[in-house]
Amino acid sequence: MTDSQTDRSGRSLSRRTFLAATSTAGALAVAGCTENTDNGGNDRVVVTGSSTVHPVSDRMAEDFMAENDNVNVTTDPTGTGGGFSNNFCPGDSDINGASRRIQDAEEQDCSDNGVEPIQFQIGADALTVAVHNDSPVDCVSYDELAQLWMQDGAETWAEVNSDWPDEEIERFGPATTSGTFDWFNENVIGDAGSHIEQYENTENDNELIQGISTTENAIGYFGYAYYRENEDDLKALEIRESEDGECTAPDLDAAQSGEYPMARPLYIYASQESLQRDVVYDFVEYYLEQASTDTVTDVGYVPASEDQVESNLEKLENAVN
CATH class of the missing domain: 3.40.190.10 (Periplasmic binding protein-like II)
Structure with missing residues (x-):
């Protein structure tokens, strides 16, 4: 000092x-x-x-x-x-x-x-995308995230990746008044379209955690601090910015270095x-x-x-x- x-x-x-x-x-x-x-x-x-x-x-x-x-x-x-x-x-x-x-x-x-x-x-935050613990999904690209979250996008996981379950996507995310919503919409969905309107939304991140952890085929996104408090209850996805990019898990070191794509x-x-x-x-x-x-x-x-x-x-x- x-x-x-x-x-x-x-x-x-x-x-x-x-x-x-x-x-x-x-x-x-x-x-x-x-x-x-x-x-x-x-x-x-x-x-x-x-x-x-x-x-x-x-x-x-x-x-x-x-x-x-x-x-x-x-x-x-x-x-x-x-x-x-x-x-x-x-x-x-x-x-x-x-x-x-x-x-x-x-x-x-x-x-x-x-x-x-x-x-x-x-x-700074390592914005975290998480799924139910039993999900076979481990890593997603920005393009796949856009398909999962944009209006008139995919309805099932298999529509995005044939190796994923042929089950309806259950979405939990922040409300439209949230800066996290704005960041995700601008930086992940971007020019691909607009954020889906039909999803479980709330400003209470603990409710998002609860929804994802208890719902099969669920996906959601929120600040890293909330994941770290509940990491045994749900699975954080690794993120790659492009299809041929490297999958990187959210953590503070990766966010600080800029290695994690969703640092903000x-x-x-x-x-x-x-x-x-x-x-x-x-x-x-x-x-x-x-x-x-x-x-x-x-x-x-x-x-x-x-x-x-x-x-x-x-x-x-x-x-x-």
Whole structure:
């Protein structure tokens, strides 16, 4: 850790109470509809967004609250898109987790509401495709995945590969408000078509795990952290980007090196207006500093690099100057 990081991490809530006291009235005006305190009078930070990023945000919130009395950080896995449209851009949350970059329409929506999103990359994911444990399928290509998941695509596994079962494909996936859905649709299906509409969908990744693990001929996709917590209950498929490519299993090392084709960055977006509130600034600062530690690895994602942390902290400082 550099000297500048040490200086920043040494700044506590108690050392910044003067700014908090003098800016409360202004923060009420600029923070949209976000409530600055909970029913118990605690300083409040509201985090919404990606169900993939949620386990990291939840862990950061727990650790931060353990070190700071009278602070309440709430986290809600609304999905990336759902969080932007329903919470963050209207000014009802301070931070939005995202498993993809914010879209132009979302940025415009935020701007229309006077919300300026500040992007921070906090790690990376090995997006995982999984099947029932008894499935004979071990590896799939992007093209095969597109056939399995696109509208008017294959109805049975055998239609994609004659060595696979002549059984109907049972699909479990994220809702259309999910950044994971958006990433998969753009990067895997791409120009081949559009994502199938008829499938079991939810923002609750644990429900996806439950569905795949108990349904023969099932397939689904979600963040790697959820697979790692349940790896005995279902089988992760190896992925190859092309038909003649090498099959690579999802894991953190392969995602970090770029060897795994479905590695993707993870983000949080903080409202520039909310960052003027001391408690939000301090929580985001803590989050960014911890993003390169075992906290992220323990959850099941690739941590941010030291260079990313330093860049993030500089961006954070600039956001309030």
